Amino acid sequence: AQKITQTQPGMFVQEKEAVTLDCTYDTSDQSYGLFWYKQPSSGEMIFLIYQGSYDEQNATEGRYSLNFQKARKSANLVISASQLGDSAMYFCAMREGGSEKLVFGKGTKLTVNP
């Protein structure tokens, strides 16, 4: 079974609007961490936001917030006030237990239209 599932191969959003990128995960560990990374066309992976499994509050970093629903095993990324520079691939990833290993989903390509 896939550990990380991103069901949206591509998403489109108008500039200045909000967009939600979906991510569901599968783990039997009680302790885990969820990450979102952005990958522009230049190729580097840029860390955006992190949510620990024991964190009670949803993580926020500027225009990025993570909608963490533990019972549903979902960790959706919300980008508010989209900008043209947000156009990129977005990857959800998970770290389980004490491991540092990240398992990535297949990604969602976000296109922001002017």
Next chain:
Amino acid sequence: EAGVAQSPRYKIIEKRQSVAFWCNPISGHATLYWYQQILGQGPKLLIQFQNNGVVDDSQLPKDRFSAERLKGVDSTLKIQPAKLEDSAVYLCASSYQSTVPYEQYFGPGTRLTVT
């Protein structure tokens, strides 16, 4: 602070040839990772080093891939002989305990094309 450096950025080789990639992590980062990212997929961990020791190489195709991290700093990933299915971007990342547990910092990647 300098980021993770990788070279070369692009490489084209014929199948059955050998190739090597180099990575220099962020100064002070003890953990180094090599990922393979095939087009249309997320990165897949090939090998993880803690200083100069291997922590996880369970997904490294050891019949053709090898990696080393001498002196616990720079690392080299080698493929010998290359196959067509090795065409991918090879990403190096490093990490140090921070406020985000095990946050990984990635380099720009090396895009390998095997013809």
